Amino acid sequence: MKNKPHDLPGDVSPKELNLTEAAVAALREQGFSRRQFLKGSGALVVAFSVAEFADTLGIAPEKMLAQGGNTPQALDSWIAVGADGNVIVYTGRADMGQGTFTVQMQLAAEELSVSMNRIRMVECDTGMTPDQGTSSGSQCHPVNFNQENLAQACATAREALVAMAAARLGSSAGDLVAADGVVMHKSDASKRVTYGELVGGKRFDMTIKKDAKRKPVQNWTVLGRSVPRVDMPALATGRFEHVQNVRVPGMVHGRMVRPPSIGATLANVDESSVAGMPGNVKVVVKKNLVGVVADKPWQAIQAAEKLKVTWTPGPALPGQRDFYNYLRNHPGRRDALQVNSKDVEAKLQGAATRVKATYLHPYQMHGSLGSSCAVADVKGSNATVWSSTQAVYPLRGTTAMVLGLQPQQVRVIYVRGSGCYGLNGSDGVAYDAAVLSQAVGKPVRVQLTRKDEMVWGENYGLPFVVDQQVGLDANGTIVAWDYETWSASLGNRPGNNAPGNVASGLLLGFPPQAVAPRAQAPEPQNFDNGNNAVPAYVTGRVGGKNGGTGTIASERVLTHTVPSPFLTGPLRSPARLQNAFAQECFMDEVAAQVKADPVQYRLRHLSDQRLKDVITDAARQANWDARPSPKPGSPRTGIASGRGMACVLYEGDNGYVALVAEVDVNQDTGAVRTKRIVVAQDVGPISSPDGLRNQLEGGALQGLSRALGEEVTWDDQKITSVDWATYKTLYVGSNVPAIESVLIDHPESEAMGAGETAITIVAAAVGNAIFDATGVRIREVPFTPERVKAALAQRQGNQTAQVV
Amino acid sequence: MSVFTLKVNGQSHTVDVDPTTPLLYVLSDDLALKGPKFGCGLGQCGSCTAIVNGRAVRSCRTPVSTVNGATITTLEGLGTPEKPHPIQKAFIDEQAAQCGYCLNGVVLTAKAFLDQNPKATDEQIHQAMSTVLCRCFTTTRMMRAIKKYATERA
Helix, strand or coil: CCCCCCCCCCHHHHHCCCCCHHHHHHHHCCCCCHHHHHHHCCCCCCCCCCCHHHHHHHCCCHHHHHCCCCCCCEHHHHHHCCCCCEEEEEECCCCCCCCCCHHHHHHHHHHHHHCCCHEEEEECCCCCCCCCCCCCCCCHHHHHHHHCHHHHHHHHHHHHHHHHHHHHCCHHHEEEEEEECEEECCCCCEEEEEHHHHHHCCCCCCCCCCCCCCCCCCCCCCCCCCCCCCCCHHHCCCCHHHHHHHHCCECCCEEECCCCCCCEEEEEEEEEHCCCCCCCCEEEEEEEEEEEEECHHHHHHHHHHHHHEEEEECCCCCCCCCCHHHHHCCCCCEEEEEEEEHHHHHHHHHHCCCCCCCEEECCCCCCCCCCCEEEEECCEEEEEEEEEEHHHHHHHHHHHHHCCCCCCHEEEEEEEEECCCCCCCHHHHHHHHHHHHHHCCEEEEEEECHHHHHHHHEEEEECCEEEEEEEEEECCCCEEEEEEEEEECCCCCCCCCCHHHHHHHHCCCCCCCCCCCCCCCCCCCCCCCCCCCCCEEEEEEECEEEEECCCCCEEEEEEEEEEEECCCCCCCCCCHHHHCCCCCHHHHHHHHHCCCHHHHHHHHCCCCCHHHHHHHHHHHEEEECCCCCCCCCCCCCEEEEEEEEEEEHHCCCCCCEEEEEEEEEECCCCEEEEEEEEEEEECCCCHHHHHHHHHHHHHHHHHHHHHHHCCCCCCCEEECCCCCCCCCCCCHHHHHHHHEEECCCEEECCCCCCCCHHHHHHHHHHHHHHHHCCCCCEEEEECCHHHHHHHCCCCCCCCCCCCC | CCCEEEEEECCEEEEEEEECCHHHHHHHHCCCCCCCCCCCCCCCCCCCEEEEEECCCCHHEEEHHHHEEEEEECCCHCCCCCCCCCCHHHHHCCCCCCCCHHHHHHHHHHHHHHHHHHCCCCCHHHHHHHCCCCCCHHHHHHHHHHHHHHHHHC
């Protein structure tokens, strides 16, 4: 089992633990490993079946402590202190590989004043941890590190412990100090009491206090440091258990048989086609969901390949070549206005110059390295699911719907999977495993094929068409910005009640969340830039207040969402990346049009100091060559070099970032090589500098891979990007630059997200660098050699923006 | 079904399986090892890598019948959390992982290559890693760890 509650890495052989097989099975059922029971603190905590569980293990029930359930307001839902002073911390925020497990331990150690090695952490388990919804949107860090949730629970607990100590020691709380799990008198060290003596084995029985005081940043000793990740030794030595490694007693193996394309329906399953195959093969059919189960994985794979299934094809797909026009012309669209100063038409008409352009972004994949996997054990009216979902509580609800159970009858235990970056097949494959397990009455493990992951397993990142037009005054300053987008949507995260938002739920007959048409957008009531649809350079004026970061007062942002032929989902930086690509490249075009330096031109149209600061810092670190683009005197054949800048305030309020890319464009082949990436970022107080850098580096290079090669492809019937040969990605050995990062610490401000900042602006910065090098503007992602070469072949003079 | 003997991570194992079974499933299911992982089943990503008789192979495309009697090493066979192999230590020191799913393929591919090519240039190392995938793109840290190990062992 995975390290949960987390124990410092190390292997203990089952023999040492001397547990019966039944006890091991019970442990597994409860989501514990053997080792944790042996080494765990005196305050072993389980949420249900305490007596039965304790009996199985031969542990006296009174040594266990039932916690506060999943109510986020109850302090006992978050923290339990054992008689030995060890602390169990419960979190509802999943570490998918970002390092949040370790940094949450740092947070707890800091706010509780205990050392990290006294902390065991339990992560995302509907049987044990508070309901924190979905770990998403670059919110894992902010949500537990600001004035709420885990941070506030720890601060509340520390104050409560000091108050208890004051009563016990007959001192005033002000004369006491907590350090390393002990409360002592500031001037009399003999007056001391440990956390274990104060509360060990008992409940706090109180709610989280909103006014409990967090430790000031200048007093931090554990947070703010680059603590090595606690999971790293286990990962590097093959001891870590991913969900793909979960094995439970009596488990059999499932394999799904998917229709060739979305919309196809089941016509016939010929079960006799697998008769007599080895491994007790069973065929399971539920509506359009088809799977086989066998004793061993290879038997299930062979049976699935041999099973004769006939499908009735779904509707033909809109052609890929004309797809962007399909988006633009779809009649069933939903319109929304983010800002509307109502003078854009007039200002554009009166402008000295107008510039316009259209930008295009394709569907892209999460493309998890490991195909999605889950293990489910459905026994009568109780189900346990081991899943790498980012949303254990929502998955509990939708799995219950799929199985015809109540949510309380389902337990979802998070086990990390392969990196997800949004919505891979984790939720859907949990339904697959649950349905198969319910049908055969045994625990079933299902891992998708590569093709099923890419065609059916995941919900693609959003395609976008963006039209933009700006008006300039006689000085070349932008006076009006008109921004209009068309995107496509079908399904999404399943949330609490929509299993049909992912493929498996759809096949089981649940409807996906569809686009509700609305031809007339209502006027905006509140400024919300969660999708970064509003360019950074406009004022974002709604309801008499400027919510944006820029100075351009004449502004309109109109978005259209149309039904997507494929399932879509929140791929890392959903819509934000696509919008930033269009806006930041267009800003560059306009700067080139007026022959302004792209950095200076950005600063000239911004009002937000923190956004200006990251731009200035990135430019300084990169030794930015201040001049207009394109680069004068660049060669027209062979290698041309250039630099580009882009910036964003992610989600309008969740992380400031600016990025400089330097590229070489091989003008003979069209190949783009990125030589240097400099990122400057301000996300408030920094909890772990190295963890932050790791996220920045990975985000920047994932952004580079998406900018240079990644694109979902299809023909008139089916998806054709079905593996790593047909979906182009960068590899470990690809020639990529080291990422230089400038981390700006703002300890006084709120913590913001860092997982989706850099990735949002890589395509824009690289596109701008290609323009700087060659004078050619590529307005469509990805910048494949073929596309770049084709654009270079069209080059006449210095290509500048379209002036109207 | 046929009986095969494999020496895995220093220990001899006998398995009775369908001879067409890919080595990956023998390692991850019959022997319950956590290192080798299914990524694509096509030999395109490296997640399933095992070192077989000194060479890195993609175990998802290697029928067990072709490796009978072979000496096989997986990621857990190199070292332990308490006593990691130098290349594993380099990855820990560089904090060179995010989700960690790819580490089996990344570490074993690099180790097998450097064992056979101890004087490899940076470019040759890049080439050796050019079909190994990390979709968290922890790329720069991994290459740093690999080069650190290459320098130390040379």
